[in-house]
Amino acid sequence: MIARKDYKVPGGKLIRVELEVEAGVVRRAAVRGDFFAHPEEAFERAEAGLVALRVEELPSAALRFFGQRGLAIFGAKPEDIAFTLEEAVREAQAD
Amino acid sequence: MKLRLIDSSGERGISGALNMGIDEAILGSVSRLEAEPTLRFYTWSPPCITVGYFQSLEDEVDLEVCRRSGVDAVRRLTGGGAVFHDAELTYSIILPLGHELAPDDILESYRRICSGLVAGLCHLGVTASFESINDIAVGGKKISGNAQTRRVSCLLQHGTILLDSDPEKMFSLLKVPAEKLKGKLIEDVKSRVTSLAFLLGRKVSAAEASAAIRQGCCEAWGAELAEGELSPAESAAASSLAAERFSSPAWNARR
Numbered sequence: 185m186i187a188r189k190d191y192k193v194p195g196g197k198l199i200r201v202e203l204e205v206e207a208g209v210v211r212r213a214a215v216r217g218d219f220f221a222h223p224e225e226a227f228e229r230a231e232a233g234l235v236a237l238r239v240e241e242l243p244s245a246a247l248r249f250f251g252q253r254g255l256a257i258f259g260a261k262p263e264d265i266a267f268t269l270e271e272a273v274r275e276a277q278a279d
Numbered sequence: 280m281k282l283r284l285i286d287s288s289g290e291r292g293i294s295g296a297l298n299m300g301i302d303e304a305i306l307g308s309v310s311r312l313e314a315e316p317t318l319r320f321y322t323w324s325p326p327c328i329t330v331g332y333f334q335s336l337e338d339e340v341d342l343e344v345c346r347r348s349g350v351d352a353v354r355r356l357t358g359g360g361a362v363f364h365d366a367e368l369t370y371s372i373i374l375p376l377g378h379e380l381a382p383d384d385i386l387e388s389y390r391r392i393c394s395g396l397v398a399g400l401c402h403l404g405v406t407a408s409f410e411s412i413n414d415i416a417v418g419g420k421k422i423s424g425n426a427q428t429r430r431v432s433c434l435l436q437h438g439t440i441l442l443d444s445d446p447e448k449m450f451s452l453l454k455v456p457a458e459k460l461k462g463k464l465i466e467d468v469k470s471r472v473t474s475l476a477f478l479l480g481r482k483v484s485a486a487e488a489s490a491a492i493r494q495g496c497c498e499a500w501g502a503e504l505a506e507g508e509l510s511p512a513e514s515a516a517a518s519s520l521a522a523e524r525f526s527s528p529a530w531n532a533r534r
Contacts, residue, residue, distance in 0.1 A: 190456075197360070198360075200334075200335075200338065214335070214534065215333075216333050216334055216335050216338065216534055217331075217333055217334065218331050218333070218334060218358070218359055218360030218361070219331075219333060219358060220331075220357075220358035220359060220412070220413070220426070220427070221333065221358060222385060222428070222429055223429065223430065224332050224333075224358070224428065224430075227333070256385065258358075258385070258386075258412050258413075259412065
């Protein structure tokens, strides 16, 4: 299943999530948007870390990965990313 | 503070891929201490849409309409959103980290760099202010967007000063969630974005704007600008980055 969700952070930027999920496991994960993250590669490592997780693990993993020390995100908080991932899965499962 | 100035605002514009290649080439040479910290002014020909580092070019931009309209489309090294570069002056600044304009605090460095633009706009008769995170606004309407990345121990920030704006054209090139929203989005942009032409009621050339901004940067930063040009090595690096990175699907379609 493909799970997608766009979430405009109030007062912040737009987060656009796309997940490919197979048997409850994330096969591919993209967290896109018009936010800023420094360093960019640390953000991409956090994003890559979502792959192979079970969908139930996504919100807590996102909080950990995107909230790691040394990664600064402007325009979105780890909580916003976690929420968008959770909503993407919830909506896709409801379809 | 001494900066190398590369001002091509009075010349014909540069393609999107080459503009991004030049910025990255300067980043490399400043990082290797082969070049002084550099302030560059430029324009775009043909017009170009750039998207932020974390955006999908395919999701944000109608590439077919761009091709038909002769508009380039490139993904940037910097975060932020989609920008239509047409009637605008663009600048980039490349500084080693720790420079007075490049403190550890990222938001503070936006504020310091943008102070030069705000002072420059004042010379054009426009009272602007910095709006966190990364905008400059006049009476609450955005006139300048700015985007920064930090790599290889340097800061690269580039940004725009809108000379004029054409939201209808911009939205013809962007993908919008639903066609029926397009009118509302255009109205939103009109209410949130302004330009020198709108504020001053006359056309301002990129060269006129860059002269004012240069003066503002000298005053606000206490900077001395030494006119220079790209070294042959920077030109060569810029061309190969333009061809191999910023024109390639591997880069543009990576996200």
